[in-house]
Amino acid sequence: MVKAILFDLDGTLLDRDSSVKNFIHCQYDRLNRVVGHILRENYVGRFLELDQRGYVWKDQVYQQMVKEFGITEISWEELLQDYIDEFKNHCVPFPNLIRVLEELKSRNLLLGMITNGRGQFQMDNIKALGIERYFDSILISEWEGIKKPDHEIFKRALERLKVSVSQSVFVGDHPENDVKAARNLGMKGIWKKDSQWNGVEADYIVNDLAEIPLLI
Incomplete structure (x- = not known):
């Protein structure tokens, strides 16, 4: 589950x-x-x-x-x-961002974020999108001292959410840093399609964030 x-x-x-x-x-x-x-x-x-x-x-x-x-x-x-x-x-959000986060939260799902980048810079962008309040845990690589695809940052996020790998899904656009790294740890990996890559191995592939609640 x-x-x-x-x-x-x-x-x-x-x-x-x-x-x-x-x-x-x-x-x-x-x-x-x-x-x-x-x-x-x-x-x-x-x-x-x-x-x-x-x-x-x-x-x-x-x-x-x-x-x-x-x-x-x-x-x-x-x-x-x-x-x-x-x-x-x-900052420009992808379509349906707020609606999808609200729907996932309405199902009592925990939401986490793992992003590579500079700490305050990334947090400023998260706040600019107006989405900070939806997330139960946010990990930014500079502040954590490790970055994706290191398994440790995924493990740390799951520990903070108090869930196991089998209870978790990761959604990302990068085939290696996001999808492959999460799947190698035992999580389900959803690839948010990016035209830069082809032939990406993932459990699910979506073109739009609105597809995610339908998969969960």
């Missing part, structure tokens, strides 16, 4: 691709005085390339951009701080 549903954040609950595009366009406009000598499409496109869908921290991204584009009136540290301060204002 399923007692707990655990989720990844980026690419699963947070539409990170849309969020980061919103942010970088707005950063270009907001800081146009110091980056306006760069064509918008070049500034935005290079950021997205270097970002590698969030797997490269932005200190490296902005250092490279400052160097490549000859940005002299603002430092990479200031650009990074702008990202940290402003990204939360551009």
Whole structure:
């Protein structure tokens, strides 16, 4: 019997691709005085390339951009701080997010979250989505000192929820860090489909969060 549903954040609950595009366009406009000598499409496109869908921290991204584009009136540290301060204002949820969380909670299911990333940055994004109150436990890799796909962070989440692996389901978009890691531990793994990957092994595959309550 399923007692707990655990989720990844980026690419699963947070539409990170849309969020980061919103942010970088707005950063270009907001800081146009110091980056306006760069064509918008070049500034935005290079950021997205270097970002590698969030797997490269932005200190490296902005250092490279400052160097490549000859940005002299603002430092990479200031650009990074702008990202940290402003990204939360551009968070885009996937469709049906709140409705699905409310439905799962109405069934008295425990909800957990395990996300890789910087602690306060990720928590700010969770709060920006308005979903913190739905979760009984939230684990962020920086604060835990371990990250997915390490089994220990999954075990820690289950311990805090006081459930066993057989009573738990994990939902994520990354085939290795989320689905495979959870399944290797003995949890059921639901893959939130991402066009970047094909042939992912999972117990279930969903295109939309609204499909999850139907599976539980």
